[in-house]
Amino acid sequence: MKIERTDDRGTIDRRVARTRALLQDALIALIPERGYASITVEDICQKANIGRSTFYTHYTGKDELRSATLEAHLHSLSRRVSADEKTGNRLFEFSLPMFEHARAFRSLHHALLSSSGDTIHDQLRERIRRAVRTELTPKRIGDTGVPIEFAVQFISGAFLAVLAWWIAEQSRLSPTQIDDFFQKMAAQGVGLLGISSSDIKPARR
Incomplete structure (x- = not known):
């Protein structure tokens, strides 16, 4: 590994x-x-x-x-x-590579995500928040009234929860499938760019 x-x-x-x-x-x-x-x-x-x-x-x-x-x-x-090639209206470019890497190194990510209260777990969470914060800007939030930091906490928390569940349950969903679901729910969750889940283009892998 x-x-x-x-x-x-x-x-x-x-x-x-x-x-x-x-x-x-x-x-x-x-x-x-x-x-x-x-x-x-x-x-x-x-x-x-x-x-x-x-x-x-x-x-x-x-x-x-x-x-x-x-x-x-x-x-x-x-x-x-x-x-990687950018994927049109996809909201978060970090998520698919992370899902793909988590599938390839399942045991590592399972250990990282299950070590709640461990400093290495905290560092992973902070890195994900930074990735989300980088891609969220007032322009992307638009007039939804959602504070940037609220959206950062909401999206990063949801991503890590889904990632932990997907790894622990050894779901048969592929990285592309789980990422497509995440992208759609993220779009609905904070109303980014005023687009609906049907506007999110599937990942091309």
Whole structure:
């Protein structure tokens, strides 16, 4: 279970990038097995086959590694959104790549989404709120009277709840199908752009 990365040699030493990648991938692999709270630095080092002194050369502790890992993990999804063709009236470009990635790495996302009260869960929720906030603007809300921050909390909460349900229940709905439902409900929920659910174009995958 590895994070999809681009070539970092232009911005970081290759050996440094490789070591950090090994540590991040080790943490990603351990989370579904044990849960973040019970993982130790020693566990991570053993999984990555890296010495403790090398670990502390790159990170002050597992919390800093966690932040770097989740940021790299979600940044890989952001790059996919940027590279993908835009889909017309679709409201949130982050959602389909996230659903697709969650299906591919079901055990990881199940662990992340079920760890309520864990800092890694909180960081994931905040990252989703940031993604929603980026795509919501007063122009898109229009004259609905819905405050931007209310819409951010409403949409991000709904997305995470649906994602957690879909992963936990191992629903037979495909990523495209579950995303189409999410897009339609999101449009109805806050009346974005004054469009109805029938105006939302299905994802092309």
